[in-house]
Amino acid sequence: MGWLNVYAAVYSPEDHTSLFDMTTNAGKQMMWIGTTVILVICILVVNHTFFDTFAFVFYGFMILVLILVLFAGTNINGSRSWFKFGSVSIQPAEFAKVATALALAKYLDVPGSNLTKQKDLMYIGGIIVLPCLLILASNETGSTLVFASFTIMLYREGLPSWIPAVGITAAALFVLALVFPKLYIFIGIGALLGLIIMLMPRYNRTMANSLAIGLVGIVMIGYVTGVDFFVNNVLQKHQRNRIKVLVDPKIDPLGVGWNVTQAKIAIGSGRLQGKGFLEGTQTKFDFVPEQSTDFIFCTIGEEHGFIGALVVIALFIGLVSRIVILAEKQRTKFARVYGYCVAGIIFFHVMINVGMTIGLMPVIGIPLPFFSYGGSSLWSFSILLFIFLKLDSRRTALTRR
Amino acid sequence: MLENRKWVIIGIFCLVGLTYLARLFYLQVLDDTYSLGASKNSIKRVVEIPYRGQIYDRNNHLIVYNTPVYDLYVTPKQVRIPDTSAFCRMMNISVSDFDSIMGLAKNYSPVKPSLFLRQLSKEDFARIQDALVDYRGFEPVISSMRTYPAHTLSNALGYVSEISKKQLENQDILYYRQGDYIGHNGLEEQYEEQLRGKRGVKFMMQNVRGVNKGSWKNGAFDTLAVAGQNLITGIDVEVQRYADSLMQNKVGAVLAIEPATGEILVSVSAPTYDPNLLSSRFFSKNYRALIKNPYKPLINRPVMASYRPGSTFKLIQALIAQQQGSLFPNTVYGHAGSPMRCHCRGGNSLRGAVQNSCNPYFYYVFRKFLYFNGENNTFKASAIGLKQWHDMAEKFGMGSKLGIDLPSELKGNLPTPEYYDKAYRGALRWKFSNVYSLSIGEGELLISPLKLANLAATIANRGWYITPHYIKGFGKPGVGLSAEYRERHETGIDYKYYLPVIDGMRGAVAHGTVTPLANIAGIDLCGKTGTSQNNKFGHKFDHSIFIGFAPMNDPKIAVAVFVENAGWGGKAAASVAALVAERYLKRKTEAKKLEEQVLASNYLPPVNGLPGYKKPAPAAPKKDTVPQKAAPAPKPLMTDTKTKPVVAAVISGN
Numbered sequence A: 001m002g003w004l005n006v007y008a009a010v011y012s013p014e015d016h017t018s019l020f021d022m023t024t025n026a027g028k029q030m031m032w033i034g035t036t037v038i039l040v041i042c043i044l045v046v047n048h049t050f051f052d053t054f055a056f057v058f059y060g061f062m063i064l065v066l067i068l069v070l071f072a073g074t075n076i077n078g079s080r081s082w083f084k085f086g087s088v089s090i091q092p093a094e095f096a097k098v099a100t101a102l103a104l105a106k107y108l109d110v111p112g113s114n115l116t117k118q119k120d121l122m123y124i125g126g127i128i129v130l131p132c133l134l135i136l137a138s139n140e141t142g143s144t145l146v147f148a149s150f151t152i153m154l155y156r157e158g159l160p161s162w163i164p165a166v167g168i169t170a171a172a173l174f175v176l177a178l179v180f181p182k183l184y185i186f187i188g189i190g191a192l193l194g195l196i197i198m199l200m201p202r203y204n205r206t207m208a209n210s211l212a213i214g215l216v217g218i219v220m221i222g223y224v225t226g227v228d229f230f231v232n233n234v235l236q237k238h239q240r241n242r243i244k245v246l247v248d249p250k251i252d253p254l255g256v257g258w259n260v261t262q263a264k265i266a267i268g269s270g271r272l273q274g275k276g277f278l279e280g281t282q283t284k285f286d287f288v289p290e291q292s293t294d295f296i297f298c299t300i301g302e303e304h305g306f307i308g309a310l311v312v313i314a315l316f317i318g319l320v321s322r323i324v325i326l327a328e329k330q331r332t333k334f335a336r337v338y339g340y341c342v343a344g345i346i347f348f349h350v351m352i353n354v355g356m357t358i359g360l361m362p363v364i365g366i367p368l369p370f371f372s373y374g375g376s377s378l379w380s381f382s383i384l385l386f387i388f389l390k391l392d393s394r395r396t397a398l399t400r401r
Numbered sequence B: 001m002l003e004n005r006k007w008v009i010i011g012i013f014c015l016v017g018l019t020y021l022a023r024l025f026y027l028q029v030l031d032d033t034y035s036l037g038a039s040k041n042s043i044k045r046v047v048e049i050p051y052r053g054q055i056y057d058r059n060n061h062l063i064v065y066n067t068p069v070y071d072l073y074v075t076p077k078q079v080r081i082p083d084t085s086a087f088c089r090m091m092n093i094s095v096s097d098f099d100s101i102m103g104l105a106k107n108y109s110p111v112k113p114s115l116f117l118r119q120l121s122k123e124d125f126a127r128i129q130d131a132l133v134d135y136r137g138f139e140p141v142i143s144s145m146r147t148y149p150a151h152t153l154s155n156a157l158g159y160v161s162e163i164s165k166k167q168l169e170n171q172d173i174l175y176y177r178q179g180d181y182i183g184h185n186g187l188e189e190q191y192e193e194q195l196r197g198k199r200g201v202k203f204m205m206q207n208v209r210g211v212n213k214g215s216w217k218n219g220a221f222d223t224l225a226v227a228g229q230n231l232i233t234g235i236d237v238e239v240q241r242y243a244d245s246l247m248q249n250k251v252g253a254v255l256a257i258e259p260a261t262g263e264i265l266v267s268v269s270a271p272t273y274d275p276n277l278l279s280s281r282f283f284s285k286n287y288r289a290l291i292k293n294p295y296k297p298l299i300n301r302p303v304m305a306s307y308r309p310g311s312t313f314k315l316i317q318a319l320i321a322q323q324q325g326s327l328f329p330n331t332v333y334g335h336a337g338s339p340m341r342c343h344c345r346g347g348n349s350l351r352g353a354v355q356n357s358c359n360p361y362f363y364y365v366f367r368k369f370l371y372f373n374g375e376n377n378t379f380k381a382s383a384i385g386l387k388q389w390h391d392m393a394e395k396f397g398m399g400s401k402l403g404i405d406l407p408s409e410l411k412g413n414l415p416t417p418e419y420y421d422k423a424y425r426g427a428l429r430w431k432f433s434n435v436y437s438l439s440i441g442e443g444e445l446l447i448s449p450l451k452l453a454n455l456a457a458t459i460a461n462r463g464w465y466i467t468p469h470y471i472k473g474f475g476k477p478g479v480g481l482s483a484e485y486r487e488r489h490e491t492g493i494d495y496k497y498y499l500p501v502i503d504g505m506r507g508a509v510a511h512g513t514v515t516p517l518a519n520i521a522g523i524d525l526c527g528k529t530g531t532s533q534n535n536k537f538g539h540k541f542d543h544s545i546f547i548g549f550a551p552m553n554d555p556k557i558a559v560a561v562f563v564e565n566a567g568w569g570g571k572a573a574a575s576v577a578a579l580v581a582e583r584y585l586k587r588k589t590e591a592k593k594l595e596e597q598v599l600a601s602n603y604l605p606p607v608n609g610l611p612g613y614k615k616p617a618p619a620a621p622k623k624d625t626v627p628q629k630a631a632p633a634p635k636p637l638m639t640d641t642k643t644k645p646v647v648a649a650v651i652s653g654n
Helices: A002-017 A023-045 A049-053 A055-072 A092-109 A118-137 A141-156 A162-179 A182-199 A207-234 A237-247 A256-268 A296-329 A333-357 A375-400 B002-030 B084-091 B095-108 B122-132 B165-169 B186-190 B192-196 B237-246 B283-292 B310-324 B350-356 B359-371 B378-394 B417-423 B432-440 B449-460 B495-511 B572-586 B592-600 B641-651
Strands: A074-076 A079-085 A088-090 B042-048 B062-074 B114-120 B138-147 B159-162 B181-184 B200-206 B212-215 B231-233 B252-258 B263-270 B464-466 B471-474 B488-490 B526-532 B543-550 B557-563
Touching (some): A256 A296, A256 B002, A296 A333, A333 B002, B062 B122, B095 B114, B186 B192, B237 B252, B237 B263, B263 B572, B310 B378, B350 B495, B359 B432, B449 B464, B449 B557, B543 B572
């Protein structure tokens, strides 16, 4: 537990120094770090039952705030999702993750709730989808996608494995349908399913099974056609382009594609050891856009090279694995579920954020936990993590007794 | 069981982590595409903006080309200016201008170049070029400026200027950036995609001082700029300029079409402006002045103005009534019983009625047309007849957009039975006696000069038209011309019905309503005059209209002329049309006396105080060869807000 605390503490200064050249952002970030420390102390002082008892209250409050921001929020870059207080702006969507995680944990904490039951699944789905819709309405696609990370927790809690499988397949087919012509995908699906039938043990190769696989194939083809039709015929031209840019930055070489190319150049130029702290040329001269928020990983890649990137990724993987292991040790189901939510959210952010800078993921603007500039995200991640630590300290206190 | 899923999850975490590390290892250590040769070099993206396509007329005369100019960019962080006031004197700007530009630039980015001054001419640039070497942080970038050697056609061409904020936000594909140029209005907007070409991107290596060190990866990632295509139009610049000169001191429009192809030969909107005004760096100043001008020179009258067509509409009446079977060439109507006044002696056949523009004649033609359907109830018969009238007239392209290649065409109005049902608050509450003014092209009709020119072309072709268009091709005539501009539109009127109408039109010019001087020898002009009622609406004079074509057999040019506030159509409009047709057919002007007369006449309405006139207009002098009391020079007079409706009342479309 102390180990985690140090981890977070060590990385906050790193966050600040890697932004050293941008005096205004760095200064503000210092302020955010200061307030974060206060928040952390508050969380550690409050009784652990506080979070348990008021989970649904937090959730309800967050939903209200999300609705409020739709009407009263400030419009930044076409998305109405920020509250502005003087020079400080706060994005409620970031905190919605914490509240949703608490609400989910609370719901699953009830004895007898079972994820194989349809009714429970519906409620869980509702808890996740409601804030999603509200955030989507305020035009923040990136934050919405983060809610998909709850699948990891649900999987652990006994979600039938076909649900995430279908989800992943649907997402993969969606991307494929945008990138490749329909015919290729049809051939691909056909070949894949044929291969499955070929590889099946002979005693399994019954008519019924073949038919079932054929049906799956037809559904997949139907889905691809549907996506194709939807994107090309239903959506308007500018919406279509926005979606296509997500999967294929090359169609917009001057905009998003430029960001990715520059990010790769910056990271690639770091080589094995990096150019040294504050020596990066690509990032210093503003070649990489949004480098203090979404593309912050470029700074690490360029200045600290492969070794630096390795350390950061290893630390993140270590952190999420450690959270998972700690979560397993929890006595209460509430704490365990919550722990998995924390691990899932952090993992998802890291995966998307790092993935997009090295060209493995579509460009979706979400922050890198504890690194990116931005008060809302730093706060929400700290709250997220430290609530878990508080719950965990309760466990250690119990064992010591 | 479920506890084991923990390992699956941790396994996924590690798998993703390893994938990313492998990718990073590849990017950072193995692959040197993304590393840079010298560690101090960085890559700069240079956008190459291609030359915009030029515009030519039908005889390969240049209408629009590009002149190289220099945009001066500033990188605030590098700027070291020892003596700001000396610098400003050299740049010919005030110190406060300098401060505000630098403030904006710093605000945008201290390290990226921002625009400092745009469109410095070659001469200006030569003057400062040497001195500029001493000032760090200023970088000239070659760019281009639209130049119009013919000084004409501005309304149809539109102009090229900086992209507006709204356009910037509403892009489908993010192509334009802040400060980019884009075509506005007219052909520049219509054919923006073809004219602009395709931008290229070059990746250049630079050292920390910004000195180019060659292209990156030998240009493997560069894309070449593709120059815009040249637009060839059907315009005849010589005739166009001649028409411009004829329309000086007049408000109105001239539109000429080649009937066989639908190509627009002449497109004048008067008063007009020199297109060069809107391409220099004094754009905003000039634009403001034009916008404030009470005669609204920015409006493209051939397509954006709507007028009542007046007597010119009798041509359509005559054609569709013959087709319906309710009118024969030898039908004779007198004046008796008609509520309309007329200036002819009456007792005409169809030819004579067209020649003399007999109002009562067409009153009876239209009456018979509406009641020619076996229905005894006059209200019902009128509704049925008007529907038929609308459908037949619509075939001539009236009542909807023709589809010319300009972005701003107006629809006009060709009333339907439903239109009157609404106006009279219920079906069958109106009949012929309520709508008879349609018979002579008055009432609720609203038609643009373009459509009337198209009517002239249709009659010249004896039954069909091709949608009028400016484009003749990209690069070569015929290339890139859409099928729409090759297709014949039939009017559904038989060939034989055109002949008596055309006879009448020839008669109108030879010894009818047209002033004798306009019957220029050797061009065989056929035409129809029109007088669009205007003096009832607080104005002194009616609008003068003429449509026609020449020569009578094998027509080469169809023309429509509108002159606002110029009285009856046989004089002002017909004279201009005859001169334009003569110049196009003979390539010279022999009717010197007529030309002199037209050039001398001035029909500009006085700027202040026509509508809302306190006393009714005094009886209009019949002789309007005398120029009206010299109108004050068209200076912007913003104090008088009442002036606006002068033109607006006439132009307000739909």
